[in-house]
Amino acid sequence: MLALAVVATIGFVGLLGQLWYLQALEGGRLQEMSDKNRIRIRPVAAPRGILFDRSGLPLVDNRPAFTLSFIPREMEDRDTVIARLSILLKISVAELQESVDRVPADSLRPVRVRRGLSLEDVTKVEELKLELPGVIVEVEPQRVYPTSTFAAHLLGYVREVSEEQMKHGRYRRGDMIGQTGLERLLDEHLRGRDGGERIEVDALGRPVQLMKREEPNPGAQVITTVDRRIQEAAEAAMAGHAGAVVVMDPRSGDVLAMTSSPAFALDQFTGNLDREEWLRLVRDPMTPLMNRALQSQYAPGSVFKVIVAAAGLQEGSLTPADRTYCNGEFHMGAWTFKDWKEGGHGHVDLRSSLIHSCNVFFYQAGLKVGPEAIVRYARAFGLGSPAGAELGGEKPGLIPFVSPPRGRHGRGWQAGDTINVSIGQGPVLVTPMQVARMMAAVANGGILWKPRLVQRVDKVDGTLAYATSTKMTGHVDLSPVVWAFLRNALVGVVNEGGTGAAARIPGISVAGKTGTAQSVAKSDAAKGQDHAWFASFAPADDPQVVVVVLVERGGKGGQVAAPIARRIYQAIFLDKVAMVTLGEES
Amino acid sequence: MLRLDRRLLLNVDWPLLATALFIIGLSVLSLWTLVPGRGSSVGGSALAWRQISWVGIGLIALLVVVSVDYRSLVRVAPLLYVGGTALLLAVLMLGRTVSGARRWIHLGPITFQPSELFKLAFVLMLAWVLTFRRDESLSRATLIATFAIVAVPFLLVVRQPDLGTALVLVPVLIAVLVGVGMRLRVLAACALAGVAALPLFWFVLKQYQRDRLLVYLDPFRDPLGTAYNVIQAKIAIGSGQLLGKGVSGATQSRLAFLPERHTDFVFAVFAEMWGFIGCLVLIAAYSLLVLRGFEIAASTREPRGRVLALGVTAVFATQTLVNLGMVTGLLPVVGIPLPLMSYGGSSMVASLMGLGLLLSIRMRQFR
Numbered sequence: 009m010l011a012l013a014v015v016a017t018i019g020f021v022g023l024l025g026q027l028w029y030l031q032a033l034e035g036g037r038l039q040e041m042s043d044k045n046r047i048r049i050r051p052v053a054a055p056r057g058i059l060f061d062r063s064g065l066p067l068v069d070n071r072p073a074f075t076l077s078f079i080p081r082e083m084e085d086r087d088t089v090i091a092r093l094s095i096l097l098k099i100s101v102a103e104l105q106e107s108v109d110r111v112p113a114d115s116l117r118p119v120r121v122r123r124g125l126s127l128e129d130v131t132k133v134e135e136l137k138l139e140l141p142g143v144i145v146e147v148e149p150q151r152v153y154p155t156s157t158f159a160a161h162l163l164g165y166v167r168e169v170s171e172e173q174m175k176h177g178r179y180r181r182g183d184m185i186g187q188t189g190l191e192r193l194l195d196e197h198l199r200g201r202d203g204g205e206r207i208e209v210d211a212l213g214r215p216v217q218l219m220k221r222e223e224p225n226p227g228a229q230v231i232t233t234v235d236r237r238i239q240e241a242a243e244a245a246m247a248g249h250a251g252a253v254v255v256m257d258p259r260s261g262d263v264l265a266m267t268s269s270p271a272f273a274l275d276q277f278t279g280n281l282d283r284e285e286w287l288r289l290v291r292d293p294m295t296p297l298m299n300r301a302l303q304s305q306y307a308p309g310s311v312f313k314v315i316v317a318a319a320g321l322q323e324g325s326l327t328p329a330d331r332t333y334c335n336g337e338f339h340m341g342a343w344t345f346k347d348w349k350e351g352g353h354g355h356v357d358l359r360s361s362l363i364h365s366c367n368v369f370f371y372q373a374g375l376k377v378g379p380e381a382i383v384r385y386a387r388a389f390g391l392g393s394p395a396g397a398e399l400g401g402e403k404p405g406l407i408p409f410v411s412p413p414r415g416r417h418g419r420g421w422q423a424g425d426t427i428n429v430s431i432g433q434g435p436v437l438v439t440p441m442q443v444a445r446m447m448a449a450v451a452n453g454g455i456l457w458k459p460r461l462v463q464r465v466d467k468v469d470g471t472l473a474y475a476t477s478t479k480m481t482g483h484v485d486l487s488p489v490v491w492a493f494l495r496n497a498l499v500g501v502v503n504e505g506g507t508g509a510a511a512r513i514p515g516i517s518v519a520g521k522t523g524t525a526q527s528v529a530k531s532d533a534a535k536g537q538d539h540a541w542f543a544s545f546a547p548a549d550d551p552q553v554v555v556v557v558l559v560e561r562g563g564k565g566g567q568v569a570a571p572i573a574r575r576i577y578q579a580i581f582l583d584k585v586a587m588v589t590l591g592e593e594s
Numbered sequence: 595m596l597r598l599d600r601r602l603l604l605n606v607d608w609p610l611l612a613t614a615l616f617i618i619g620l621s622v623l624s625l626w627t628l629v630p631g632r633g634s635s636v637g638g639s640a641l642a643w644r645q646i647s648w649v650g651i652g653l654i655a656l657l658v659v660v661s662v663d664y665r666s667l668v669r670v671a672p673l674l675y676v677g678g679t680a681l682l683l684a685v686l687m688l689g690r691t692v693s694g695a696r697r698w699i700h701l702g703p704i705t706f707q708p709s710e711l712f713k714l715a716f717v718l719m720l721a722w723v724l725t726f727r728r729d730e731s732l733s734r735a736t737l738i739a740t741f742a743i744v745a746v747p748f749l750l751v752v753r754q755p756d757l758g759t760a761l762v763l764v765p766v767l768i769a770v771l772v773g774v775g776m777r778l779r780v781l782a783a784c785a786l787a788g789v790a791a792l793p794l795f796w797f798v799l800k801q802y803q804r805d806r807l808l809v810y811l812d813p814f815r816d817p818l819g820t821a822y823n824v825i826q827a828k829i830a831i832g833s834g835q836l837l838g839k840g841v842s843g844a845t846q847s848r849l850a851f852l853p854e855r856h857t858d859f860v861f862a863v864f865a866e867m868w869g870f871i872g873c874l875v876l877i878a879a880y881s882l883l884v885l886r887g888f889e890i891a892a893s894t895r896e897p898r899g900r901v902l903a904l905g906v907t908a909v910f911a912t913q914t915l916v917n918l919g920m921v922t923g924l925l926p927v928v929g930i931p932l933p934l935m936s937y938g939g940s941s942m943v944a945s946l947m948g949l950g951l952l953l954s955i956r957m958r959q960f961r
Binding site: 009010011012013016017019022023024027030031035036037038039041042043046136185208209210211212216273491511574 | 649733769772773801826828829830831832835837845846849850851865868870874879880881884885888889891892904908911915918919920922923
């Protein structure tokens, strides 16, 4: 009997030993585990900073959107939950499965499964909440756009961070980050800092009480250089065409508008872009994702004659008095170079050759000026190297190196090349942004600006995060007489019945140069469809805006691009509100 | 029948009764603080009130047991034993299944667990067999008979499946045999035979019972499945630390992380709220009960009373130690309620009846 009592006592003492171990020795650790059981930390997404135009009009905005998320640890019977949800919301099982497979099964952090849930779907999920353990609906701010394609390439799209991007640290799974355009350039400022909530939950994961809330820190506000009205006008004017428009202030290098068409729908990326849609965008032969203003290179065509004229006048190899007779053809050796106008322009001088874009005159002029000088001046005008808009992926264009002719086998620079280059064909490529910079230099007397897209970034508390100033990155040294000649000739292009007559607006003196660039024909169907250029500024006596229009395979610059520029000028100068806006900023 | 000798009343073991009532009080208090959890619409106070009514019924049963001479109960033990076995059989045939185990019989509005009451019939039967022949020494026939009366219900209960109850019967048998003076050599032989039979036993077990045993050996085998109970109970107990988290701070219990928290794991609720200090008091109370039980058995000259007191105490001690052992993670989870603490009518009534037997035996030693 005593033995039994001893055994029982040993049992009780052993229990006390275990309790001492659990409660005194392991107590602290187990206390933490019990907190981990009951406390959930839910991230609260910070609203992304807003981008404004130069007069304070918003270019994008945020609105609350619903996001479907999983908390893997709380999904009791994962397969059943996924199957139910799949039927309920018509999302494929594979997609749901994939999103949970990426994280550990006992993770407590919500995994975003689908963004931009409709109110109807939210209701469905909330009604079946008890049958869907571990499924929650979060409210997150999401981007909204005035129209889905508005300034798509300039602003850029926002999309969930990819696995690849996560490898570089900085981002957490599910973060929405700017992937292109200004959204990417300024992502660090726009993103803000996420807040968080400490929630006490019961064993079923149902919230019992909110313990603490740390408010998110909204992203900074960006004041761009863009003028929303001009941007809208440019997009409207380009409707139905493929190409690009750049509108720049020649006094500062501020980019007032930049469009590329066809554009893509920005809001397509905010929700869930499925693989097929993505591939469709990437494989589209019209490359809607490409920003043509910066990333496409085209032959400048006759726009390049401005460079040849500037080089010749400044170097003294050309004078305004040079004359020639254009019969529509130019012969050199066995080669015949044609003018675009059948029968030719008759008697022409330098000015009228610019106005009517006479090729024959410029073939001869190019040979007189020489390829070295042409290339040197082209580089001085900023061609052949990226314009510096900082949006990423910007192309340098192409200005050739003139190499001396080599033996029989090597093909060095030849006179035919000079002839081609003189009218902007051959081995010369430019981007619309480069042309805009070049025309700005013509308008302002030689200053090459670094294109400016962002004026400043304001933190939420109103303090300045940073500001950019206008930046001159080069200067073209021409005598004032040469500048005056060029400007005067370009006014004539539009106002004296020249090739740019379609851009003429009574009361506003528009100066410009048309260009019709032979495109590299990709197929027979595209053959003969040339790229249409119109590079211009106005008003000619006090230039405030540069407008460069490029229409891919549009035909003749004067017939296609110039009317588009005209509509943009009308919107800028005949719309009084826009005038005031410009006036304030200047 | 309820004629109580005044002299008997003088010999009531008040400390024993008071300790038991103290533990019951703590039980009601712990239940009171629980909020409704998963799958049950019953709140804590409703649970506490029901437990109080069970205590009331149990106390009446206790009075009945006390008023009857335990010797006459031993005399009818075979009848009770056969009746009890029949009930176990009935459970096996038409019982209600709760979480994989068939332990309950549904009688109109009441469900009860025959295995709880059977433990008492079993102890009475043991006393009957061991005192059937008047000689003191343990004959081989008697030994075989005792094994037989364990084997039959053991198989039935394991099939129910109610591993906990089945496992309680074995230590009780050993304790009683040791108590009546079985030679150690025989005991050792039996133990050896028992160990040899263990692999056979494995095949009788249901899969979930095997899982539980495996999880006991390695709790993190399946942290969200079978081991969940054990881990959560450890967290609850440990997070109580020295002084406890109090009623409102006991998040493991309050937020229902602890499963079975009003029944088998009620001790974890208590430990979370009152900490090591509280546990010390509770365990002291249980030790007092058990040691007092052994003392009653030791001081009883009358053979039937002696074996009976020993048996009842052994049942009580085994259940308490196994339950606390499993809740604190020392033993595998086998599904045994904590006597006087866990919510449940059958267990409460059976425990109080057992207590009644002890009181009755002690009272009647002084005539």
